[in-house]
Amino acid sequence: MSAVTAVPKPSxxxxxxxxxxxxxxxxxxxxxxxxxxxxxxxxxxxAYIVFTVIQPVLFVLMFRYxxxxxxxxxxxxxYVNFLMPGIIxxxxxxxxxxxAIALAQELTKGVIDRFRSMPMARSAVLAGRLVAxxxxxxxxVLIVVGxxxxxxxxFQNGFGLAVLMIVLAxxxxxxxxxxxxxxxxxxxxxxxxxxxxxxxLFPITFLSSAFVPISTMPGWLQAFANNQPVTYIVDTMxxxxxxxxxxxxxxxxSVAWLAGIFIVxxxxxxxxxxxxx
Amino acid sequence: MAxxxxxxxILVEGLTKSFGDVHALRGIDLSVPQGTVLGVLGPxxxxxxxxxxxxxxxxxxxxxxxxxxxxxxxxxPAAVRRSIGLAGQSAAIQEELSxxxxxxxxxxxxxMSWRDAKSRAIELLEQFDLTDxxxxxxxTYSGGMQxxxxxxxxxxxxxxxxFLDEPTTGLDPRSRLGVWDMIRSLVEQGTTLLLTxxxxxxxxxxxxxxxxxxxxxxxxxxxAEELKGRVGGxxxxxxxxxxxxxxxxxxxxxTIGEGEPHVDKETGVISVGVGGQxxxxxxxxxxxxxxxxxxxxxxxxxxxxxxxxxxxxxxxxAEDEEQxxxxxxxxxKPGGQADREQTAxxxx
Numbered sequence: 001m002s003a004v005t006a007v008p009k010p011s012x013x014x015x016x017x018x019x020x021x022x023x024x025x026x027x028x029x030x031x032x033x034x035x036x037x038x039x040x041x042x043x044x045x046x047a048y049i050v051f052t053v054i055q056p057v058l059f060v061l062m063f064r065y066x067x068x069x070x071x072x073x074x075x076x077x078x079y080v081n082f083l084m085p086g087i088i089x090x091x092x093x094x095x096x097x098x099x100a101i102a103l104a105q106e107l108t109k110g111v112i113d114r115f116r117s118m119p120m121a122r123s124a125v126l127a128g129r130l131v132a133x134x135x136x137x138x139x140x141v142l143i144v145v146g147x148x149x150x151x152x153x154x155f156q157n158g159f160g161l162a163v164l165m166i167v168l169a170x171x172x173x174x175x176x177x178x179x180x181x182x183x184x185x186x187x188x189x190x191x192x193x194x195x196x197x198x199x200x201l202f203p204i205t206f207l208s209s210a211f212v213p214i215s216t217m218p219g220w221l222q223a224f225a226n227n228q229p230v231t232y233i234v235d236t237m238x239x240x241x242x243x244x245x246x247x248x249x250x251x252x253x254s255v256a257w258l259a260g261i262f263i264v265x266x267x268x269x270x271x272x273x274x275x276x277x
Numbered sequence: 278m279a280x281x282x283x284x285x286x287i288l289v290e291g292l293t294k295s296f297g298d299v300h301a302l303r304g305i306d307l308s309v310p311q312g313t314v315l316g317v318l319g320p321x322x323x324x325x326x327x328x329x330x331x332x333x334x335x336x337x338x339x340x341x342x343x344x345x346x347x348x349x350x351x352x353x354p355a356a357v358r359r360s361i362g363l364a365g366q367s368a369a370i371q372e373e374l375s376x377x378x379x380x381x382x383x384x385x386x387x388x389m390s391w392r393d394a395k396s397r398a399i400e401l402l403e404q405f406d407l408t409d410x411x412x413x414x415x416x417t418y419s420g421g422m423q424x425x426x427x428x429x430x431x432x433x434x435x436x437x438x439x440f441l442d443e444p445t446t447g448l449d450p451r452s453r454l455g456v457w458d459m460i461r462s463l464v465e466q467g468t469t470l471l472l473t474x475x476x477x478x479x480x481x482x483x484x485x486x487x488x489x490x491x492x493x494x495x496x497x498x499x500x501a502e503e504l505k506g507r508v509g510g511x512x513x514x515x516x517x518x519x520x521x522x523x524x525x526x527x528x529x530x531x532t533i534g535e536g537e538p539h540v541d542k543e544t545g546v547i548s549v550g551v552g553g554q555x556x557x558x559x560x561x562x563x564x565x566x567x568x569x570x571x572x573x574x575x576x577x578x579x580x581x582x583x584x585x586x587x588x589x590x591x592x593x594x595a596e597d598e599e600q601x602x603x604x605x606x607x608x609x610k611p612g613g614q615a616d617r618e619q620t621a622x623x624x625x
Contacts, residue, residue, distance in 0.1 A: 026388060033385040041373040044414070110369035117333040118434065119358040120386040 027121035034128025035135075038102070042136055048098060052140045056091040057147050063087065063211060064151050071212055075242055077154060084148040085165065085237035086210030089230065091144050092173030093205060095137035097198050099129060099177040100184030104193040107185065107276055116276075126273050130177055137173045141166060157243035165240035168254070172233050175261040176201070182265050185272035210234045229257035284347065286311045286438050286469035287332065291341035294327050294493075301327040303493040304341065309471060309486075314464055316484030316501075317473040320587070324493040325473040326366070329442045332471070333363045346437055362436030366443045368427040372416035376407050376426050379415060380433060387434040401429040405459060421452025428459060438469045445479060457482055477501070477582055489590060497590050508581040508589045513558055514548040515566075515576035522571050523547065529569040533561050539588055550585065551578070 042048050063083050073082040106112045106125075115125050145153075145166070155162040187193050207221060208214075208230035214222050225231055232253040239247030287309040294302040301324045309315045319325050330336040332343050334354040342349060348356040370379050377398050384394025402411045405425040410418060415426060424444065431439060444460065445453040460483055464470055474480050480487045481501040489497040489504065497504060513534065517526045526547055527538045534549030541547070551558035559578055566573055 029388070030386055033382060037371065037374070037378075037382045040378065041371060044373040108367075110365040110367045111371065113330075113333075113335055113365055114363060114369040114383075114430065115386070116335055117358060117361060117363040118383075118386055119355060120388075124386075 023121070027123055027127075030121040030124035031127040031131060034124050035131045038128060038132035039135060041102075042098075042132065048136075052095060052098065052136060053143055055094070056087060056140060056144045059090070060084075060087055060144060060147050060151065067211075071216075073213060075238070076244065077156065077242070078152075080148070080152045081154065081156070081242055082213075082238070083211065084145070084153040085241050086208075086234050087148070088141055088144055088166070088169050089172060089234050089237055090201075090205045090210055091141055092137055092169040093176045093201055093230075094198060095133060095140060095173055096177040096180035096201075098136065099133045100180035100187075100193050100197075101190065102133075103129060103181055103184035104188060104190045107188050108190055112273070112276055116274075122274065123270070126181060126269060129181065130174060133177050134170065134174055137177075138166075138170060141169060141173075155241050157239075157241060161240045161243075165237045168233065168237055168240065171258055172254075175258050175265075178261065178265040178269055182269040182272050185269065185276050188276065204228060204230050208234055209238075229254065232257060285309055285344075286313075286346055287315070287471060288344040289328075289332070289341070290343075292328065292331060292338050292343055293340040294324075294331060294336065294338050300493050302331075302338070305490065305493070305495050307488060307495070309469060311469055312464075312467045313485045314470040314472060314483055316480030316487040317471065317490060318475070318477065318480050318487055318586075319473070319490035320475060323490045325490055326442055327493075328490070329363070329365075329440050329471070329473060333361055333440055334358055359434070360437045362431035362434060362439045364427050364431040364439075364441050364444060366446060368423040370415050370423060370426050370430060373414060375412045376402060376415055376418070376422075376429075377411040379426060380430060383430050383433040397433055401432060404462075405429045406455075419452070421448055421455055424448060424452065424456055425459060428456065432463070436468065438471070439463065441470065441472045443473055443475065446475065453479075477504075477586060489586065491587070491590070497586075504586050505581050508550050508585045510550065510552040510581070511555060511558075511578045512548055512581050512585050513551045513562055513576075513578055514546065515562075516574040517545045517547060518572060518574060520545050525569050526566060526571045526573065529565040529571060530562050533558050533565065536589075548585070548588075550581070550589065 060083070064080050068079040068083065071079050071082075073079050075082055103112075112125060116122075155165075183196065184193050187196065207217075207225050208228060209225065210230060214225045214231065217225055232250040235245070235250040236247050236254045239245040239250070285308045287307060289305060289307040291304045291306065292302050293300075293304050303324075305324070305328065307315065317325050317328065327336065331338045332345060332350060334350050334357050337351060342351070344350070345357045346360040348360070350357050371382075374382070380398035380401055381391075381394045384397050385391070387394075389397060399408075399411075402408045405428065407422060407426060407429070410422060415423060418426065428441070428444065431441075441460070445456050448456065457479070460470070460472070464483075470483075472480070472483060484501065487499065487501055487504055488495050497507065513530070515526075517523050520542065523540055523542065523545060527540050530538055530547070530549060533551060533554075535552045536550060538547050538549040555578065559576070562576065566576075
């Protein structure tokens with residue numbers, strides 16, 4: 001077939017295979033293009049903003065004023081200080097719903113087929129989705145922190161550790177977004193993804209130390225709640241935010257869980273994208 | 278149009294693909310010369326979309342090979358992607374973005390500078406008659422406009438070979454004509470086009486050459502005229518409201534047509550190819566049916582359709598196919614898992 005390849009159409013020269021360096025450069029530029037596109041879409045759909053902002057704000061107000069009075073907590077500053085790290089972790093995790101929905105939508109509409117038939121970086125659609133969703137999640141988290149401050153929450157452990165807490169929440173959010181990206185692409189149809197949605201996240205966020213001290217749960221539930229990743233992450237966040245709580249053990253377990261999720265689900269999501277049909 | 282030294286734009290040999298135990302493609306061969314239009318005609322589930330997905334590097338074949346502009350789709354997918362454009366069955370556009378933004382982003386992903394991406398978008402919006410709507414969100418577009426925008430998006434990278442998978446399915450007749458005009462002007466510019474369709478008239482309008490696919494096999498190839506010739510000219514068709522009398526009706530017209538009448542027991546529709554006999558056949562049919570005392574609706578002569586071509590080629594109607602296996606092989610197929618297993622096997 002060499003005779004065939006030798007003479008490209010003069011008006012449309014076929015470029016040579018790009019080198020590794022320019023491939024990396026294109027991967028970054030393609031990811032940014034997709035990120036920009038996704039953020040534009042996000043800003044134009046009021047429903048997304050309502051979902052990502054209103055829901056966590058309602059949770060803050062509900063738990064703070066409705067349930068809060070009935071819950072005794074060991075830390076200084078009362079229930080609102082106990083609650084906020086939990087709500088922030090949950091907010092970061094729930095943001096992944098948008099990731100799964102958007103990918104399933106793009107798959108159904110053929111947008112992903114088009115991207116995959118183009119000479120763009122293979123990683124860019126997923127990477128751009130995750131970068132945009134991380135930006136979106138960060139905005140939501142900061143709004144929730146603001147609302148928390150308005151209802152009496154205070155960081156008590158210094159600015160640096162407060163930032164570290166938000167970084168940990170963000171990494172946790174990216175990890176759940178990666179799981180969601182995989183499930184969204186693997187399930188592939190929007191309605192099923194809608195239905196599946198956050199079902200798997202409700203139990204692991206509520207059956208954790210996010211909203212109430214685990215010691216108030218029945219024994220069998222404590223066994224689960226004490227040994228699951230959301231508890232490790234929320235305990236670590238709480239320690240970073242408030243001080244006075246030893247966090248070494250939960251911090252290491254958090255890091256191990258998060259690393260594990262990335263190692264398992266990043267390749268799975270990439271594979272699901274490549275094979276998406 | 279002239280054959281040149283570069284060989285065919287698309288060359289396919291013995292292509293096979295299965296999803297679990299569904300054999301979507303069972304060994305198809307195609308050769309599309311530079312600058313020509315191939316119409317791939319077939320009912321839902323015939324394997325058209327599977328073929329397009331393999332040729333556009335979205336799916337790995339189980340066997341055989343496919344060469345686009347001299348590049349193998351399995352071994353040189355990146356080179357293939359640089360020379361193709363694809364518009365699928367649904368408009369793959371982002372509805373929350375304007376027409377202009379949709380095209381600019383595609384341009385950026387083809388690694389154009391912002392300036393080039395912008396001017397390419399303006400050019401295509403002009404070409405596809407979308408300039409007035411350029412800055413409106415695509416969700417406010419009509420179905421025909423969305424399809425035109427999708428078509429424009431498939432052309433951003435100046436593809437040498439364009440794949441259109443059922444480009445007018447679901448469009449109203451006027452939008453369909455609009456899309457046909459756009460496609461014709463593309464072909465005039467020298468783009469090679471592979472177009473799948475369920476409509477004979479569409480293939481007739483646009484294609485230089487047509488292949489008919491059924492059950493994953495090419496069952497006929499030729500020009501539209503040659504295929505219609507296989508049907509034997511016009512078709513006489515009518516409905517028998519009393520299903521109990523279908524047999525009598527078929528017997529009454531048995532001597533009129535060329536070949537056996539086709540009886541659809543569910544809908545009560547009887548059809549038969551009548552060649553060039555035209556109105557004589559119509560008169561004979563009225564007499565015969567009247568003599569047999571069978572009541573009919575909508576007795577008429579019409580031009581042959583895809584169904585008739587199918588009937589003539591396969592002995593069964595295209596509709597039956599759809600019900601048997603078509604759904605399973607659709608784009609969002611439940612057999613996705615099987616697909617992956619097959620792909621994994623093909624890769625090893």
